[in-house]
Amino acid sequence: MELFVIIAFTHFIALLSPGPDFFLILTTLLRHGRSAARFVCVGIALGNACVLMVIYACLFFLGKIDENILLYVRYIGAVYLIYLAALCLYYAKTEVITTHGKTDAVPTLSSTVSYLSQGLRSSVLNPKNILFYSSLVLLVYVDFRVFQHILMVLWMVTVVLLWNILLVKLLSYKVWIEWLSLKSRWLYYISGGCFIFFSLMLLMMNEFD
Structure with a gap:
């Protein structure tokens, strides 16, 4: 139980540091x-779940985390992040949002799939x-029972989802959204x-490996 509490606390602290997911949420909120x-x-939460399933699959079938998988994900992730950077720079030059209400309509089915896939890619290719998850799973892989592993996965995915939705709610307050729109x-x-x-x-991580 003590080990689970430590892992849960470590996971929550890791969520506090802004990463690609945070900036993707922010730019999506603005646009x-x-x-x-x-x-x-x-x-993003689904992406976290996929990452955890891949880690457990590697440990179950291979007995280790395949380094080649991480290497490929690094390269693909770097390309995807550059793509997101190009989009942000394009938006910065072509538009400045001054009204938020017009962009807050319920998304269509195709738009919903697009937003889900953006979050999924951002998480999986990070x-x-x-x-982070492989280090935590390796730490408890032998000591935890099946239900404890399931509980840990549910905890991590749920906390990621709730934390990010809380960020959206906080950033959506009128005083914040007006400021964000003016500074978009x-x-x-x-x-x-x-x-x-x-x-x-x-890319630098690849150089130092």
């Missing part, structure tokens, strides 16, 4: 509103998730810069 951002949050151009530049920074970090 498409709360509903779209919530679907991105669901996609090597930080694989490194600079926020796009900052988000694009962060995506580029994250992608360079991934």
